[in-house]
Amino acid sequence: MTEPGAFAMTIGGRPVAGTAWFDVLNPATEEVVGRAPDCSRAQLDAAVEAARGAFPAWRATPLAERQRLVARIGEVIRELAGDLKYLLTAEQGKPHAAAEADLLDGARWCEAVSTLSPPVIVNEDDAERRSETHFVPIGVVGGIAPWNFPIALAMWKVAPALVAGNTMVLKPSPFTPLTTLRIGEALQAVLPPGVLNIVTGQDELGPWMTAHPGIDKISFTGSTQTGRKVMASAAATLKRVTLELGGNDAAIVLPDVDVRDTAEKLFWAAFFNAGQICIATKRVYIHADIYDELLDALTAYAATVKVGNGAHQGVDLGPIQNRLQYRRVVDLIEDARQQGYALRTAGEVPDGPGYFVPITFVDNPPDDARIVAEEQFGPVLPLMKFDSVDEAVARANASDYGLAGSVWSQDEQAALAIAGRLETGTVWINEALHVTPFASFGGHKQSGMGVENGIDGMLEYTNPQTIVLRKAGGGGA
Ligand code: NAD
Numbered sequence: 001m002t003e004p005g006a007f008a009m010t011i012g013g014r015p016v017a018g019t020a021w022f023d024v025l026n027p028a029t030e031e032v033v034g035r036a037p038d039c040s041r042a043q044l045d046a047a048v049e050a051a052r053g054a055f056p057a058w059r060a061t062p063l064a065e066r067q068r069l070v071a072r073i074g075e076v077i078r079e080l081a082g083d084l085k086y087l088l089t090a091e092q093g094k095p096h097a098a099a100e101a102d103l104l105d106g107a108r109w110c111e112a113v114s115t116l117s118p119p120v121i122v123n124e125d126d127a128e129r130r131s132e133t134h135f136v137p138i139g140v141v142g143g144i145a146p147w148n149f150p151i152a153l154a155m156w157k158v159a160p161a162l163v164a165g166n167t168m169v170l171k172p173s174p175f176t177p178l179t180t181l182r183i184g185e186a187l188q189a190v191l192p193p194g195v196l197n198i199v200t201g202q203d204e205l206g207p208w209m210t211a212h213p214g215i216d217k218i219s220f221t222g223s224t225q226t227g228r229k230v231m232a233s234a235a236a237t238l239k240r241v242t243l244e245l246g247g248n249d250a251a252i253v254l255p256d257v258d259v260r261d262t263a264e265k266l267f268w269a270a271f272f273n274a275g276q277i278c279i280a281t282k283r284v285y286i287h288a289d290i291y292d293e294l295l296d297a298l299t300a301y302a303a304t305v306k307v308g309n310g311a312h313q314g315v316d317l318g319p320i321q322n323r324l325q326y327r328r329v330v331d332l333i334e335d336a337r338q339q340g341y342a343l344r345t346a347g348e349v350p351d352g353p354g355y356f357v358p359i360t361f362v363d364n365p366p367d368d369a370r371i372v373a374e375e376q377f378g379p380v381l382p383l384m385k386f387d388s389v390d391e392a393v394a395r396a397n398a399s400d401y402g403l404a405g406s407v408w409s410q411d412e413q414a415a416l417a418i419a420g421r422l423e424t425g426t427v428w429i430n431e432a433l434h435v436t437p438f439a440s441f442g443g444h445k446q447s448g449m450g451v452e453n454g455i456d457g458m459l460e461y462t463n464p465q466t467i468v469l470r471k472a473g474g475g476g477a
Contacts, residue, residue, distance in 0.1 A: 024036055025322075037201075070113065077183060089318075144206055181200060231449070245403075247282065287387075319355040332374065336369065359380075401447045402425065405428075
């Protein structure tokens, strides 16, 4: 048990305190928000054992009941969203409205995914035999979540894994564990013990999970660099893996757009959540005819946006979420400055503590600039000029990443033709960032392995099992 007010892990349906604790900082003030349990190896073993113990009964629970309980998880999160948004803002940095949206997206995902069922495919059905392929649960899923959308992206994993009949050990990011812990505590009254275990820890816990022989599948969202380590570690026990990794999404803007309107939409495509979105627009290729006009419109719009502490009224964009990422973004901006690229910044950032970076545009750097080639994951955006569509497509595709991209034009057919040529898992036309629980979402190239969402996403939590029934009196040899 834990002291009142303290944060507890959820293991086997019960609150479990840490044997050690770690501080979680508010990125806007650098003050301690709370202390999270630092899961020991023995506690991880206990969580895996609880999940293994709960698996036979959970997989035998009728699908409709599993779906009902996953929908109930959504309702619980929805009920708590108004209160938990303050905690989420404090640990993540995003403004209250965006924190509430993250919670409500988590709720929405649970509710939507609870309407999905793994299919049964009839392969053969004749007088002699019937062959069906079912999709059966894998076992214990280890879910590893990032810090940018701590609740929604965790529920992208929890909902399909549980509906499909798996049990789970979920690990939030050490930078944003507290809201997830609170949700776990609330769900102790909802789910059978052991079905959803939530553990928090620091750098060792993720690798312990990916190497753990009692975990059958890892569903990971995070950077490409860590994704490679996850896959290497999972190989030792041949765990199934789904990897949702980094992106370097290109937007291609044709010369026929309404410049002001596109500037505002592109701004949010790139800077929502302070640019810390896997599918944020991270490079913009603009036709030379409208380049200067669009750069001016973007900077003018940026000047109207308020950066600050997400807990303060009127703030549109919060800080960078943690010091490590802050250093990385500052380093990329510094590199651009040293290389002599033209920079345009907008807006004031608060003085004093907090990981704040002004909104920054880099004016037409070369394609091999670090700010173009690397994932910035922060409020800095390179804008590049192009002359021909073929050139823009080639430059957009010249990346190891392949998560998403967008095309902007009033000519839908021209935009659709470009969309089909982009080497990414999602392409938007005249918008960006739109995702639904019902559409496959995943990265090409080094942006990932497998998909989340939709029925394909749910099938990633299953093994196909073909059952062949030789019919009595069916004849034949
Ligand atoms: P990260 O890779 O640093 O960490 C992600 C998670 O992995 C955290 O919970 C972390 O504790 C854990 N982890 C770290 N090292 C590990 C290891 N060796 N083994 C197992 N687990 C380990 O990523 P982040 O900084 O939290 O998130 C930002 C990155 O995530 C960006 O690159 C972003 O593009 C990507 N991302 C991708 C998607 C997507 O759906 N494709 C969504 C959101 C974020």
